Amino acid sequence: MTAGIARRLASVAVLVALLAAGPVSARQDSPAALRAEAFEAAQWAIASDAADALARVSARFAQGDDALGRLAxxxxxxxxxxDRLERELERLYAADDAAALPERTRTRAAWETAVERLQAVDADIEARFPAYSELTSPRALSVAETQALLGPDEALLLVLVNPEATYVWGLSRERVEWARADNLGDAAMTAAVNRLRASLTSAGTVRGGPEVDPLLFAGPQATPFDRATAHRLYTELVQPVEAAFAGKSTLISVVTGALTSLPLSVLTTAAPTGPDAAPGALAATPWLIDRYALATLPSVSSLEALRCHLVADPALRSPGCPARRVEAVRRAEAGGARLHLAAFGAPLLTGRPTDAARGSPGADEIIGEGRLADVGKLRALPALPGSKLELETLKTRYPDALVRIGSEATEHAVRAVDADALSRARFVVFSTHGLMAGSAAAEPGLVMTPPDQATEADDGYLSASEAAQLRLDAEFVVLSACNTAASDGRPGGEGLSGLARAFFYAGARSVMVSHWEVSDAATTTLITSTFADLDDSRAGDPGVRARALQAGIRAVRAERRWAHPAYWAAFTLVGEPG
Structure with a gap:
């Protein structure tokens, strides 16, 4: 068991002990002190890959040193x-084949070399950049520290799903609330999320097999959305702590377990009336997204990373930031003027665009021999006319933007030709198919226009590890594709990993990602409306991006045919809401 896993399990044990403590009279600690201590223990229990990615990039940014960047x-x-060599060693040892002994010996030697070099790099970083190690191992924030980092119009919801129950905290600058949902342990939470996702994701064999979402097409809905379950989650997770959110319009959430695969926008704030399958009843339903502009973070400590370390101008740091542990060196600005938008998408594909949705088979199915994608299989994916319209609309809105459509939307353009422009872009958009992680080595990624022949430089597939190597200074990255939120899309899996984690590591402050296969037409409306609201927002609005997504969702819901949340709720804003 790794030290990180052991620490998380220990933290959960401490949390349960604190919250299950006996009467206050038998203890010296007050209820407020216990809940504050449990709030910190919960943070250790929910550390995630995406939070680690934010911590690492914020540390590199805060240090502002090219030598550190290279070492990092x-x-x-x-x-x-x-990690890759460890997986390979496990496979070779499990085979227990004498013929594999030479390969096993070579792989173990390569693993030992990698470990030895990693230890040397860690020692070098510790000696030359002591603050980096401190920043990349973020501590849990106290209640007071979290409150200081929140804006006057913001609140935070922390949800920790445990086997026996779910624990919830609600915080604003002025107030703290806590609740325990005894009937929503891990198993019950997973069952509830599965019920809701059954009507949101590719859940059946209707019209084309399990990879096709029947809800994205015309005709009767295959599975009505279970509003009673959505309301139950609201009443047990949000309502008990909602007094802390009074007067706030932006709600930032940190969730765990199965909830990482369910946008909180689909929770209903009133008991359902009318049939679940009736478009009129759905249109009249009050949703959580109506009450708050929503954003999510991979961890509470991400507030500090985003608002204290990933800020070039000291004047823009949150007033709640701790004093800098070392004097920050301003990062060198990218050459050239700031670019409003860089966008790529609508790749040249030959598949029929009829009823197109931005979702495709898993990455395993398009990876050819070795690590390169099979360009023939990529090219056969359905064309996306909605992506083309979406990008053309953005180009009209931002005439000086860099927009690569069709034959120009290549992996080579992203990684080489337009790399400088990407580093200067305020907003970055990828509008294309997104592929989920495969079961083996295949990574999640974005489909670009395939080349004639796959090479290491360009195989038509921008994988997560390749995206992580980009150098961004973007306020907002939009992954207008399917399944870009999680590594495997399964409830309870590692949330907000895969592509989202990669773009955080590349330097994004916020990333808009999707949780299931999305409608091409509805997504075009959502993205263009989101950017329209961004342009109309007043300068300095601390929740501008969360409110822009809220407006985009509202525009989709204005179409009666898109009243079902499968059309409007897939996208989540991860990171800084404004």
């Missing part, structure tokens, strides 16, 4: 190599 990148590559 080498460290990431070594960690990836070590």
């Amino acid at each position: 990148e080498e460290r990431e590559a070594l960690i990836e190599r070590r």
Whole structure:
């Protein structure tokens, strides 16, 4: 068992002991002190890959040193190599084949070399950049520290799903609330999320097999959305602590377990009336997204990373930030003027665009021999006319933007030709198919226009590890594709990993990702409306991006045919809401 896993399990044990403590009279601690201590223990229990990615990039940014950047990148590559070799060793030892002994010996030697070099790099970083190690191992924030980092119009919801129950905290600058949902342990939570996702994701064999979402097409809905379950989650997770959110319009959430695969926008704030399958009843339903502009974070400590370390101008740091542990060095600005938008998508594909949705088979199915994608299989994916319209609309809105459509939307353009423009872009958009992680080595990624022949430089598939190597200074990255939120899309899996984690590591402050296969037409409306609201928002609005997504969702819901949340709720804003 790794030290990280052991620490998380120990933290959960401490949390349960604190919250299950006896009467206050038998203890010296007050209820407020116990809940504050449990709030910190919960944070250790929910550390995630995406939070680690934010911590690492914020540390590199805060240090502002090219030498550190090179060491940090080498460290990431070594960690990836070590982990890959460990998986290969496990496979070779499990085979127990004498013929595999030479390969096993070579692989173990390579693993030992990687581990030795990683230890040397860690020692070098510790000696030359002591603050980096401190920043990349973020501590849990106290209740007071969290409150200081929240804006006057913001609140935070922390949800920890445990086997026996779910624990919930609600915080604003002025107030703290806590609740325990005894009837929503891990098993019950997973069952509830599965019921809701059954009507949101590719859940059946209707019209084309399990990879096709029947809800995205015309005709009767295959599975009505279970509003009673959605309301139950609201009453047990949000309502008990909602007094802390009074007067706030932006709600930031940190969730765990199965909830990482369910956008909180689909929770209903009133008991359902009318049939679940009736478009009129759905249109009249009050949703959580109506009450709050929503954003999510991979951890509470991400507030500090985003608002204290990933800020170039000291004047823009949150007033609640701790004093800098070392004097920050301003990061060198990318050459050239700031670019409003860089966008890529609508790749040249030959599949029929009829009833197109931005979702495709898993990455395993398009990876050819070795690590490269099969360009023939990529090219055969359905064309996306909605992506083309979406990008053309953005180009009209931002005439000076860099927009690559069709034959220009290549992996080579993203990684080489337009790399400088990407580093200067305020907003970045990828509008294409997204592929989920495969069961083996295949990574999640984004489909670009396939080349004639796959090469290491361009195989038509921008994988998560390749995206992580981009150098961004983007306020907002939009992954207008399917299944870009999680590594495997399964409830209870590692949330907000895969592509979201990669773009955080590349330097994004916030990433808009999707939780299931999305409608091409509805997504075009959502993205263009989101950017329209961004342009109309007043300068300095602390929740501008969360409110822009809220407006985009509202525009989709205005179409009666898109009243079902499968059309409007897939996208989540991860990171800084404004």
